[in-house]
Amino acid sequence: MSTPAIQVSDLHKYFGEHEVLKGIDFHVNQSQVVCVIGPSGSGKSTLLRCVNRLEEPTSGKIFVEGIDITDPEVDLDAVRSRIGMVFQQFNLFPHMNVLDNLCVAQRRVKKRSKSEAVEIARQTLEKVGMADRENTYPAHLSGGQQQRVAIARALSMNPDMMLFDEPTSALDPELVGDVLAVMRDLASEGMTMMVVTHEMGFAREVGDNLVFMDDGVILEEGDPRQVLGDPQHERTKLFLSKVL
Ligand code: ADP
Ligand code: MG
Numbered sequence: 001m002s003t004p005a006i007q008v009s010d011l012h013k014y015f016g017e018h019e020v021l022k023g024i025d026f027h028v029n030q031s032q033v034v035c036v037i038g039p040s041g042s043g044k045s046t047l048l049r050c051v052n053r054l055e056e057p058t059s060g061k062i063f064v065e066g067i068d069i070t071d072p073e074v075d076l077d078a079v080r081s082r083i084g085m086v087f088q089q090f091n092l093f094p095h096m097n098v099l100d101n102l103c104v105a106q107r108r109v110k111k112r113s114k115s116e117a118v119e120i121a122r123q124t125l126e127k128v129g130m131a132d133r134e135n136t137y138p139a140h141l142s143g144g145q146q147q148r149v150a151i152a153r154a155l156s157m158n159p160d161m162m163l164f165d166e167p168t169s170a171l172d173p174e175l176v177g178d179v180l181a182v183m184r185d186l187a188s189e190g191m192t193m194m195v196v197t198h199e200m201g202f203a204r205e206v207g208d209n210l211v212f213m214d215d216g217v218i219l220e221e222g223d224p225r226q227v228l229g230d231p232q233h234e235r236t237k238l239f240l241s242k243v244l
Contacts, residue, residue: 003066005030005161005192006051011060013046020046022216024060028161028209031190035203035224038213039239044196047213048163051194052083065160081109084154084162088169090146092138098125098149099134102156110157117156124152128182144175148182161192168199198243204228212236 006028013021020043028034036044049055051062053069053076062069069079092101102121106112112120125131128148138146147167154162164183168176180202187193187206197203203210203224210224214235220227228244231237 002030004028004063005032005065006194007061007063008047008051009061011047011050011062012058013043013050013055014058020216021050021057024216024218026211026218026221028192028194030192032208033187033193033195033206034209034211035207036194036196036211036213037198037200037203037239037243038211038219042213043216044213045165048085048165048194048196051163052080052085054085077109081157082160084157084159086147086150086154086162086164086167088166090138090143090150090170092146092150092153094138097135097137098130098141101138101149102153105153106156120156120158121152124155125149127155127185128152129178142175143171144178147171147179151179151182151186155186161194162186164193164195164197166196166198168197200228200240200244212239214239 004027008027009025011021011024012019024047038044046055050057057070064079064082067074067079099118099121102124103117106117106120122131122134125134128151130145130148130152133141133145141149168179171179180199184206207224209221210227211221212219212227219233220231220236228240231240
């Protein structure tokens with residue numbers, strides 16, 4: 001058995017008095033796609049943000065490729081450089097064209113030369129179907145195109161795994177498919193992925209595992225077809241009846 005890509009044990013997170021994560025245990029194996037669903041406010045984003053330490057866990061352990069990232073001595077930059085993150089809002093730099101958006105972090109964090117960064121940027125833009133837009137500024141792209149550029153930007157850092165927090169929730173419905181197609185390709189190439197999403201079709205077809213969160217706990221998890229087709233908890237049934 002190889003080391004899990006992500007291993008979370010007894011994770012608790014408080015914001016002040018408010019306990020937002022109440023003892024989370026789960027793991028993601030290498031090349032697995034885990035989808036996370038659940039009502040608004042259930043702690044999905046907080047969980048994802050704890051995994052790359054954008055949030056500080058209150059207690060519990062998180063291992064990324066076997067490294068305890070809750071250890072105060074850990075090199076957070078090194079850990080984060082293995083984890084790509086894509087948000088609902090694309091967060092591209094508005095004053096830079098697509099190519100420069102993809103090169104900044106490569107140059108600053110990976111210390112790549114300009115020509116190397118550009119070469120890698122072009123390869124990843126090709127992957128997400130945006131190769132012909134490298135000189136375009138974000139404002140001139142659709143939301144779906146911006147999100148594909150944001151995915152390319154994360155990929156150009158050569159992460160070992162990708163975290164997606166509702167990557168299609170801000171998109172007009174007709175633009176969702178192109179972004180999901182890129183994510184589907186990534187999954188089929190063996191990228192380890194943790195995806196918070198309301199796209200149940202994607203979860204069913206691409207997910208190896210589906211996690212249902214409610215009020216800071218994982219209420220149930222398992223094969224997506226099983227969880228979606230035959231949910232065990234009333235809360236899961238209620239949630240699915242609203243989104244399916
Ligand atoms: P989800 O992504 O499932 O909608 P979140 O993880 O964003 O849920 O939020 C879970 C709970 O934590 C919510 O009640 C939210 O208001 C609270 N919360 C999230 N971030 C913060 C923060 N930085 N400070 C205080 N409360 C927060
Ligand atoms: Mg959220």
